[in-house]
Amino acid sequence: MANFGLKSLRIIKPRDVWPDVREPTPAFRQIPEKDPQKNHDKTPFDRIWAASSGAYDVIIQAQIYETIDEAISDLHDVYAATARNRELQLPVFSPHALTEHVVPCVASGQKIGYLFGAERAGLETRDIALCKAIVTIPVDPEFYSLNLSQAVGILAYEWRCHAQEKPAQQFFSHHQDPATQDEVMGFFHHLEKELDEGGFFHPEHKRAHMVRNIRVLFNRANLTPQEVRTLRGMIVALSKGRRQKSV
Amino acid sequence: MANFGLKSLRIIKPRDVWPDVREPTPAFRQIPEKDPQKNHDKTPFDRIWAASSGAYDVIIQAQIYETIDEAISDLHDVYAATARNRELQLPVFSPHALTEHVVPCVASGQKIGYLFGAERAGLETRDIALCKAIVTIPVDPEFYSLNLSQAVGILAYEWRCHAQEKPAQQFFSHHQDPATQDEVMGFFHHLEKELDEGGFFHPEHKRAHMVRNIRVLFNRANLTPQEVRTLRGMIVALSKGRRQKSV
Numbered sequence: 001m002a003n004f005g006l007k008s009l010r011i012i013k014p015r016d017v018w019p020d021v022r023e024p025t026p027a028f029r030q031i032p033e034k035d036p037q038k039n040h041d042k043t044p045f046d047r048i049w050a051a052s053s054g055a056y057d058v059i060i061q062a063q064i065y066e067t068i069d070e071a072i073s074d075l076h077d078v079y080a081a082t083a084r085n086r087e088l089q090l091p092v093f094s095p096h097a098l099t100e101h102v103v104p105c106v107a108s109g110q111k112i113g114y115l116f117g118a119e120r121a122g123l124e125t126r127d128i129a130l131c132k133a134i135v136t137i138p139v140d141p142e143f144y145s146l147n148l149s150q151a152v153g154i155l156a157y158e159w160r161c162h163a164q165e166k167p168a169q170q171f172f173s174h175h176q177d178p179a180t181q182d183e184v185m186g187f188f189h190h191l192e193k194e195l196d197e198g199g200f201f202h203p204e205h206k207r208a209h210m211v212r213n214i215r216v217l218f219n220r221a222n223l224t225p226q227e228v229r230t231l232r233g234m235i236v237a238l239s240k241g242r243r244q245k246s247v
Numbered sequence: 248m249a250n251f252g253l254k255s256l257r258i259i260k261p262r263d264v265w266p267d268v269r270e271p272t273p274a275f276r277q278i279p280e281k282d283p284q285k286n287h288d289k290t291p292f293d294r295i296w297a298a299s300s301g302a303y304d305v306i307i308q309a310q311i312y313e314t315i316d317e318a319i320s321d322l323h324d325v326y327a328a329t330a331r332n333r334e335l336q337l338p339v340f341s342p343h344a345l346t347e348h349v350v351p352c353v354a355s356g357q358k359i360g361y362l363f364g365a366e367r368a369g370l371e372t373r374d375i376a377l378c379k380a381i382v383t384i385p386v387d388p389e390f391y392s393l394n395l396s397q398a399v400g401i402l403a404y405e406w407r408c409h410a411q412e413k414p415a416q417q418f419f420s421h422h423q424d425p426a427t428q429d430e431v432m433g434f435f436h437h438l439e440k441e442l443d444e445g446g447f448f449h450p451e452h453k454r455a456h457m458v459r460n461i462r463v464l465f466n467r468a469n470l471t472p473q474e475v476r477t478l479r480g481m482i483v484a485l486s487k488g489r490r491q492k493s494v
Contacts, residue, residue: 002387002390002392003386003387003390003391003392003393003397004385004386004387005387005389053392053394054390054392055390055392094408095404096408137404138251138404138407138408138411139250139251139407140249140250140251140252140407142252143249143250143301143302143304144250145249145250145300145301145302146250146400147300149397150250150396150397150400153393153397153400153401154400154401154404157342157384157385157401157404160385160386160387161341161343161385164385
């Protein structure tokens, strides 16, 4: 990612220990001068440090989160890199098409995230349901086994090609940025709580599936902050009436 | 490379032992059924096998060469992936532009090679002087440390995007394929031998540098087989006269 000018790394539940950047340890301060491989092959973090090939800024500034909800809360849009059909009604972009879409958003000040994770264990369908769309790298259907670092490399490469070559496209002045994930998540929790109380999620074992599909539906709508407020107002209006009835 | 439909791998002077595909050993026959990582971490080849993540066809069919001259002799054009300025007068393509140029060549039956090697120890300027052009991945000038596998991944990805999306462009019927590297190399050796005999390469320590620049000059011309024959005829004509004089 640093090769292509991307610096902001967020890690959700790292498998190995990752020192807290807010409490720097000596390992952070001591930047190896010559051969990182030689001096730093002891702890998982030392290995990360050596493998970064000098991209220390990315490592030091990486932010660690316990949940995806926290990790994406301040972002406007998140796109999931996955090749598997997750049975979600989300648009699927090619890397090229996604980047063309995303570059002007970033140029206009939006915060965009790409979500990566191991396909078999890591990236859950529930996580992808929080995204605006899916990006799929066009691999050979007869053989594919693209590792995560290659996927990151290709999307970062496309990012740099587009961000450099094309003039930043401007939105019309009446355009509103999409709501942040924090706002959208607040709406989801509000909606789901009220639906729970109303006994909507029935039977219980289908709850996760139903929640996912509802979230995807709203994500596709690319809600603005104003629309989120409107929707929450609608929930309040609807549930208030219901409570009065049930009293 | 297999992820993006590329299967033909040629390896020049592999660092580790690589079994000769013309004499298959039991290691080739015995395709691991479940966990390649588990059963195959003994020899360098076992590690290659495991790291291929199932791309066994590429590994088994890989061709091993002692020299780059042998490796590229049957190819029409070779392009070197390098980010370093080699002080060669060769055109430099972006991955996108090179692929747009190369896809119709391959569609019309030409054999094209991409040359990769470690920048510091592996890819020599002498090797690059055999290529038609250079391809450089647009990395951040403030930080770059792209490993070879990422470079292969990005060029293979661009290949697949273009090969799939664009209709194969046809050459006009009078178009001639470029000469193969074998034909061009025969011309180079012929020319350089005659120049040697004529005392052209003087002083001796500048010989390699002068040879390189001459080769690059002719490579840029994108010679056809007919032109190679014409040039060799010219060398014969010139050197014959010289010999008669020197007798």
